[in-house]
Amino acid sequence: MAAENSKQFWKRSAKLPGSFIKERSKVSTVPLKNKKASSFHEFARNTSDAWDIGDDEEEDFSSPSFQTLNSKVALATAAQVLENHSKLRVKPERSQSTTSDVPASYKVIKSSSDAQLSRNSSDTCLRNPLHKQQSLPLRPIIPLVARISDQNASGAPPMTVREKTRLEKFRQLLSSHNTDLDELRKCSWPGVPREVRPVTWRLLSGYLPANTERRKLTLQRKREEYFGFIEQYYDSRNEEHHQDTYRQIHIDIPRTNPLIPLFQQPLVQEIFERILFIWAIRHPASGYVQGINDLVTPFFVVFLSEYVEEDVENFDVTNLSQDMLRSIEADSFWCMSKLLDGIQDNYTFAQPGIQKKVKALEELVSRIDEQVHNHFRRYEVEYLQFAFRWMNNLLMRELPLRCTIRLWDTYQSEPEGFSHFHLYVCAAFLIKWRKEILDEEDFQGLLMLLQNLPTIHWGNEEIGLLLAEAYRLKYMFADAPNHYRR
Numbered sequence: 001m002a003a004e005n006s007k008q009f010w011k012r013s014a015k016l017p018g019s020f021i022k023e024r025s026k027v028s029t030v031p032l033k034n035k036k037a038s039s040f041h042e043f044a045r046n047t048s049d050a051w052d053i054g055d056d057e058e059e060d061f062s063s064p065s066f067q068t069l070n071s072k073v074a075l076a077t078a079a080q081v082l083e084n085h086s087k088l089r090v091k092p093e094r095s096q097s098t099t100s101d102v103p104a105s106y107k108v109i110k111s112s113s114d115a116q117l118s119r120n121s122s123d124t125c126l127r128n129p130l131h132k133q134q135s136l137p138l139r140p141i142i143p144l145v146a147r148i149s150d151q152n153a154s155g156a157p158p159m160t161v162r163e164k165t166r167l168e169k170f171r172q173l174l175s176s177h178n179t180d181l182d183e184l185r186k187c188s189w190p191g192v193p194r195e196v197r198p199v200t201w202r203l204l205s206g207y208l209p210a211n212t213e214r215r216k217l218t219l220q221r222k223r224e225e226y227f228g229f230i231e232q233y234y235d236s237r238n239e240e241h242h243q244d245t246y247r248q249i250h251i252d253i254p255r256t257n258p259l260i261p262l263f264q265q266p267l268v269q270e271i272f273e274r275i276l277f278i279w280a281i282r283h284p285a286s287g288y289v290q291g292i293n294d295l296v297t298p299f300f301v302v303f304l305s306e307y308v309e310e311d312v313e314n315f316d317v318t319n320l321s322q323d324m325l326r327s328i329e330a331d332s333f334w335c336m337s338k339l340l341d342g343i344q345d346n347y348t349f350a351q352p353g354i355q356k357k358v359k360a361l362e363e364l365v366s367r368i369d370e371q372v373h374n375h376f377r378r379y380e381v382e383y384l385q386f387a388f389r390w391m392n393n394l395l396m397r398e399l400p401l402r403c404t405i406r407l408w409d410t411y412q413s414e415p416e417g418f419s420h421f422h423l424y425v426c427a428a429f430l431i432k433w434r435k436e437i438l439d440e441e442d443f444q445g446l447l448m449l450l451q452n453l454p455t456i457h458w459g460n461e462e463i464g465l466l467l468a469e470a471y472r473l474k475y476m477f478a479d480a481p482n483h484y485r486r
Contacts, residue, residue, distance in 0.1 A: 185413040198306040204412035205338040223330040286347040291392040299332040386450040428469035
């Protein structure tokens with residue numbers, strides 16, 4: 001009964017492909033079953049003939065309904081397809097037969113139609129990738145997590161006119177007799193060109209004087225002073241009261257950016273050990289704390305790029321001269337020391353600076369996105385469980401190193417960038433993932449998300465948007481402390 005109803009449906013639907021059954025049912029060698037199909041395979045056997053092209057070769061499609069479909073739809077569509085394909089061809093080909101060459105009552109010839117379709121489809125497959133590639137705007141490929149270079153580094157397309165103009169402005173500022181540091185901070189906020197980043201960072205961190213005549217002597221004096229500390233203190237790493245500090249440093253160094261080959265080189269690890277041990281000896285109030293090892297890496301990479309034109313992640317530092325390596329090491333030490341001077345309470349006993357910043361973040365998020373804040377409370381997620389690392393490592397564990405370097409361009413341009421502005425960056429960073437956060441509905445899922453945020457493909461554009469949102473939050477809340485309070 002069901003099969004008969006199916007026949008009636010196909011008969012009523014004269015313009016459907018299945019209407020071919022109307023003529024076929026008279027000559028079909030495979031009788032339709034009258035009982036209800038008991039399986040998908042039976043159903044397929046009973047209906048597949050309506051769509052089987054192989055059977056169509058033997059049929060005479062001369063019925064009025066098919067002539068209407070054939071002449072008004074099929075031929076017009078085929079002509080349009082052929083015309084579209086011919087326009088896409090790189091070289092003009094021999095003209096195809098038009099609809100006027102085809103009689104109204106023709107039989108579908110499988111071989112010729114398949115050949116034409118296969119030629120057109122293969123041509124389209126070959127052309128489409130090129131066509132799409134040409135239509136997309138040129139944009140440098142953002143490297144993955146093991147890539148350090150930013151989007152202005154080697155391997156990227158040539159600089160735009162705007163980038164060249166910015167670079168020229170930086171060079172004018174840096175070469176003036178007394179560099180205008182306020183203007184330099186203003187220019188550096190949206191990012192520092194790679195070519196001038198090393199000297200810009202030295203100036204913004206307060207390591208170099210603004211006066212150009214004093215810079216060479218200052219660098220020479222500070223580098224000698226650092227290696228004086230090495231001679232004076234480094235041998236004490238084996239003494240009993242320093243053994244714990246040195247042992248922890250020695251354990252943490254190999255864990256620093258383990259995916260980047262540069263930091264797994266023994267010579268680089270020795271440099272890091274000296275920098276961290278000397279800093280710990282000279283700052284007994286805090287000593288060495290896990291996480292400080294990460295803070296060396298951006299400075300090391302930036303100052304290394306002054307001597308290396310290609311991407312530095314695979315660069316063999318043994319190719320550099322001893323003087324170059326000494327300069328990179330000393331400059332990294334002093335700039336890291338300047339950074340830590342502003343956030344040392346993050347690393348003193350009980351790390352009170354981090355405790356305060358995490359509490360401030362919680363209060364800020366409760367004001368700017370109450371839904372996210374209440375979502376954390378509902379599933380008993382404490383801010384300290386994920387934001388402690390954000391404050392301790394300055395988001396370095398959440399972002400690729402190239403993004404950290406771009407972020408620090410702005411941090412060094414902002415007053416109290418590493419201590420105060422970082423709070424608003426963390427708030428903006430958290431709200432950036434609000435949809436993903438609200439989609440998680442259990443404690444474990446939330447913590448897994450917040451500790452493994454998908455930033456592997458991030459580059460300058462994403463960091464620029466993050467910083468813009470952080471600046472907006474700072475503008476709204478920094479001078480209005482009551483906004484923090486409920």
